[in-house]
Amino acid sequence: MKILVCIKQVPQKDAPLKLNEAGTWIREDISYEVNEPDAYALEEALRQKEKHGGEVVVVTAGPARSQQVLREALAKGADRAIHLIDDSFVTMDAVSTAHAIAAAMEGETFDMVFTGLQSDDYGFAQTGVLLAEILGWPHATIIIGIEKTETGVRLKRELEAGHYQFMDMPLPCLLTIQSGINKLRYATLIGIKQAKNKPVKQLTLADVQSKLGTNLQKIERLYVPVKQKKTEMLQGTPGEIAKKLVDKLRNEARVI
Amino acid sequence: MADTILVLVEQQQAKLNRVSFETIAAAQAIAKDTGWQVEIAVVGSGIEAIAQELAAKKASKVYAIESPQLAVYTSDAYVYVLKEFLAGKQPKLVLMPHTYQVRDFAPSLALALGKTVIPDAIGYKYENGKLLFTRQMFQGKFAADVSFADSGNLWMATFQNAAFRGDQAEAGTAPIETINVTVPDGVVRVQAHEIFKEAKQAVDLSQSEVIVAVGRGIKEQKNLAMAEELAKLLGGDIAASRPICDSGWLPLDRQIGSSGQTIAPKLYIGLGISGAIQHIVGMKGSRTIIAINKDAEAPIFEIADVGVVANLFDIVPPLMEEIKKAKAGA
Numbered sequence: 264m265k266i267l268v269c270i271k272q273v274p275q276k277d278a279p280l281k282l283n284e285a286g287t288w289i290r291e292d293i294s295y296e297v298n299e300p301d302a303y304a305l306e307e308a309l310r311q312k313e314k315h316g317g318e319v320v321v322v323t324a325g326p327a328r329s330q331q332v333l334r335e336a337l338a339k340g341a342d343r344a345i346h347l348i349d350d351s352f353v354t355m356d357a358v359s360t361a362h363a364i365a366a367a368m369e370g371e372t373f374d375m376v377f378t379g380l381q382s383d384d385y386g387f388a389q390t391g392v393l394l395a396e397i398l399g400w401p402h403a404t405i406i407i408g409i410e411k412t413e414t415g416v417r418l419k420r421e422l423e424a425g426h427y428q429f430m431d432m433p434l435p436c437l438l439t440i441q442s443g444i445n446k447l448r449y450a451t452l453i454g455i456k457q458a459k460n461k462p463v464k465q466l467t468l469a470d471v472q473s474k475l476g477t478n479l480q481k482i483e484r485l486y487v488p489v490k491q492k493k494t495e496m497l498q499g500t501p502g503e504i505a506k507k508l509v510d511k512l513r514n515e516a517r518v519i
Numbered sequence: 520m521a522d523t524i525l526v527l528v529e530q531q532q533a534k535l536n537r538v539s540f541e542t543i544a545a546a547q548a549i550a551k552d553t554g555w556q557v558e559i560a561v562v563g564s565g566i567e568a569i570a571q572e573l574a575a576k577k578a579s580k581v582y583a584i585e586s587p588q589l590a591v592y593t594s595d596a597y598v599y600v601l602k603e604f605l606a607g608k609q610p611k612l613v614l615m616p617h618t619y620q621v622r623d624f625a626p627s628l629a630l631a632l633g634k635t636v637i638p639d640a641i642g643y644k645y646e647n648g649k650l651l652f653t654r655q656m657f658q659g660k661f662a663a664d665v666s667f668a669d670s671g672n673l674w675m676a677t678f679q680n681a682a683f684r685g686d687q688a689e690a691g692t693a694p695i696e697t698i699n700v701t702v703p704d705g706v707v708r709v710q711a712h713e714i715f716k717e718a719k720q721a722v723d724l725s726q727s728e729v730i731v732a733v734g735r736g737i738k739e740q741k742n743l744a745m746a747e748e749l750a751k752l753l754g755g756d757i758a759a760s761r762p763i764c765d766s767g768w769l770p771l772d773r774q775i776g777s778s779g780q781t782i783a784p785k786l787y788i789g790l791g792i793s794g795a796i797q798h799i800v801g802m803k804g805s806r807t808i809i810a811i812n813k814d815a816e817a818p819i820f821e822i823a824d825v826g827v828v829a830n831l832f833d834i835v836p837p838l839m840e841e842i843k844k845a846k847a848g849a
Contacts, residue, residue: 276735276793277814280660289657299762357626358635383658386796387638392594392626401595401708404623421778422714423619431710441778443765479635481668483651488662488821496826504827505837508809509845511825516786516807518729518753519845 264317264411266308267371269364269378269391270301270336272329276383286484288354297332300379304440306447307409308377309340315411317374318342324352324363330463337458338450344461349468356478357385361393366471368398375416376437380405388439395437402437403430407444522555522611522672527601528573529618531592531714533565535572538616540685543576545643545678546614547689552645555611558582559693560604562597564590570695577691588702594624595707600700602631609672612650617677629675636675637665639796641682652676658795659818680777680800722756722772729755729786732775732802733763736791736812736831740768745835746790752842753786760798776801790831794819811835 274280278293297305308319321336323329324347333344345367352360368376376398378391388404395402407427408419415433421441422428450458497507512519524546528539546557559573560582570583584604589596605613605628615621617639629636640652644664651664667674724730731750737743743757750757757773764774775782776798787805792798794810794817802808803822810823811831820826827834 274657276658279816280657282661289661303765356635358630385656386654386658388622389626389636389638392623393630396627396630402627403594403709405619421619423777424781425779426714426716428714429712431712433708442761446767477668479668480637481666483664483666485656485661485663488655488659488818490821492822492824494820494823494826496820496828501829501833501837504829504834505841508825508827508834508838509841511807511809512753512786512842513845515824516809518755518786519842 264311264315264375265373266311266317266319267368267373267376268301268305268308268319268321268336268341269376269394270305270321270323270332271298271379271382271384272296272323272325272332273298273382273384282485282487286486287482288485295328295331297335298379298382298384300381300440300442302379302447303442303444304377304379305336305339305341306445307440309448310445311375311409311411312340320345320371320373322364322367323347324355324360326350326353333463334458335450337461337463338455339448340454342461344463346463346465347468347471348465351468354482355475356480357387357389357393358479359475361390361397362474362476363471364390364394365397366474367466374434376400376435378437378439380439380441391437391439398435398437400435400437401432402439403432404439405441406438407441409438522553523579523608524550524555524557524612524614525605525608525610526557526559526578527613527615528559528561528569529616529620530561530563530566530569531620533563533569535561535569536616536618537685538618538680539573540576540688541681541683542614542616542678543573543578544683544685544688547577548683549612549643549645549650553650558610560584562589562600564588570697574693574695575690576693577689578693581693581695583695583697584700585697586700586702588707589700591711592620593707593709593711594627595709596702597624598628598631599702599706601628603700604698605632605673611672611674613673613675615675615677617679621677625675625677632673634673634675635667636677637667638677639679640676641679650674655796658793659799659821660816679796681803724756724758724773724775724780724782727756727782727784729753729788730758730775730782730784730802730805731755731788731790732758732760732792733790734760734792734798735762736793737763738791740766742832743768745832749788749835749839752839752846755784755786758782760792760795789819789823790835792819793817794822
């Protein structure tokens, strides 16, 4: 089983985000980490490889800093990496990003492509589905179980409100993976060492440019959301705050 | 003729998803601002009753796109029939609810038509003749106003659950046009099996009057005991955001949010919950929302009635002492 996993570097969960001066994007001087759903996608690919053999390749599209998430994936057990490297990938729309990844796959034959179900920055939840359409492959989204069968894979899809569905799908196919499908592993020391010698292929924007279109949607402005509700912020020492909270519990929520 | 907003509603197993009315309300609101007309389409098999229900809303037309091959949803069949339908009708704007099903096929459909979808919008703005969709970014820490870069037809957007009120969809009478379609062999490449629910949920959090919900800020599984004690003191139940259940610290049936349970208790206390969109949609109906989080920028404070920016481990122990005192006094 040869699996490509698409991963993305996003701002760290508790990174203090600030708008840039133009109000079009965030200031980039912050810490980054791998998009959490992508970490589950990688873990699932590694588990499939451990069961059925094969190869796990990771790909990301992002600036030089995003090589970090590829290194981490290699340390966890991925065999090699592809880095679509350019600053412009940060503000590229999902369609162009999917085209870039499709271009990076040229000359290779994968059985499956995994992505996380969405990213923590844009939250488009589209890149995987679009990539499947570009490749002409069947796809399924929000997957929480994958079993290899005679003819392909049997998938368990998560639906809303506690519903599920099984689905049979031929290979090759693209799956977007739900967080929590498995337990994430940590990189081992030996894994981190080995990662240093694993190949990372770099592709520039120029290498894939001819496959990309122009952005079909445009962020006109980015801003701190307008508050929907008036929030009373409590201040003081922990003891004082506790007293104020009890007052709220008694007089507003009326639960004590 | 005026431009058209086509609302693509969602049905499963010939039952209309009620979120569809929210999308109709959104389309009617946009139509008022732009002067465009609203049409509605439903895809499936045995959808006559649904079409009639939709025809009681204010719209110019209801299309029932019908085929026995559409009885079970597959992305392949939906993209096939809708591509042909939309390419023929050329509406200016296609609106859909941001459901799991729409997320599964809408990007493919848009790409097959050479178009794009602005997903998961929470509202729209019509400014100087320009239509903008507002969506959350960076897990709700920012909002963005997004426009379509091309001026052609077939703009597509999806609206987040509860972005509009379904009960505000205006009533009217619309003519129904049934369109019978066939899906050729080989189009559907997957075999989708029946939809099912796993063994009945052990806890029904929707009945709880008090919910103490924990998020990543709880740090370690052993710290759950403290949250459980607080819930018990208040006669409530413990719940969690998705990452806590993903880590296996609490069972999945304790999860609040789009993939878990929806709650509307008298009191919700969020401990170390940042308030990702997926969690908020499951709890924003709570009557009083108290949030304790060390990050002052956490989106949960956008919807909280009472907020405390602090380390939850500094606040919860004295809080429990004060509750005990208050209960002893009362």
